[in-house]
Every structure is written in structure tokens, then in C-alpha cells.
Amino acid sequence: MADTTIRPIEDADVPGAAAALIEVHSTDGYPVEGVDAPEAWITPPGVVKAWVAHRGGVVGHIAIMKAEGEKAVTLWQQQSGEDESRIGVLARLFVVRSARKHAVGESLMRAAMDHAKENGLRLVLDVMDKDEAAIRLYERLGWQFIGEATHQFGDGQQIPAKCYVWPAS
16 A cells, blocks of 8 residues: 555545545444535535545545534633634544554644644544544543543434543644
8 A cells, every 4th residue: 555645635535535434434433423424524614624644545534623612622711711713623533444553543633733733723622432542542642631521413312522632732
């Protein structure tokens, strides 16, 4: 397999990212929503910046979203007093199984963290408790646990989640 390239997403990448998302959902159950309209899930309103990982095709994705009152945003504001306009929400990180163990997730994370640092954004995220590999990645990269949340989705469904903040800005 080719080396991995991380770069900002382009319109031409969206179908490949959507296919990768469907693959990740089938293997990992992530995301719990959005697979009925994967291209819309990848390109929702509120995206500040997004990247894809290419490794013989699109194998991963990550986005920074505008803060819109998410639980992680609220928790961080309560703890720090930081203005919502300076907070970005790290979201929509996924990597297909065949590209794992090649630091693709970490490379996508570093692209987002570099962007945040260059633009004075504090990043927060929530991650479902079941996504243990993602939690290990965040903690290894220095993200700090700030509280718990309940991820709401579908028709009244919910799942426990953890909230993290990236301490660098």
C-alpha cells in the first residue's frame, strides 16, 4: 500500500470519504448516525476545516466544527471561561481498518491540532465510551478528560460518552 498523504478535503474526495465512512460503520459501528446520508454527514454546515487521508484512496477523515453548544464545549467553558468563538469541536474522525497501524489517525489528529494552534482555537471533543481505541489515541496525544456526556442520536437513542480538551492552543 502507498504512503499516506494527509491534506485538506476537496469536493472530489467526498464520495471516497463516504465509502470509507460506510466501511468503518460496518466494522466498528461508528458513527452511530449519518450512514444513511454519508456525504451530508461528512460535509455538514459548521465545518471549519476538514482533512482526508489518502493511502491508495481515501482511508480516513477528520474535521474541526464550529462550536454549537455541544456538551464538551459547555464543560470546557464552565471549567475555563473560554469564549465559544475560540473553541473548535474535533469531529468525524474515522480510519478504515486496513489503514490502521500506520499512524493514519494520529496524522489526521496532528493536522487538526496544528491548524487549531495556528488559528488560536482550543479543541474539544466527545467520544463514545465504546470507542476505546480512539480514547487511547486522544490520551496518548495529551488530550485531557473534562467530563462525561450522553451522545443523543436517532429516534431518542443515547450512548455514554467522554469529553476531552486539547490543552495546547
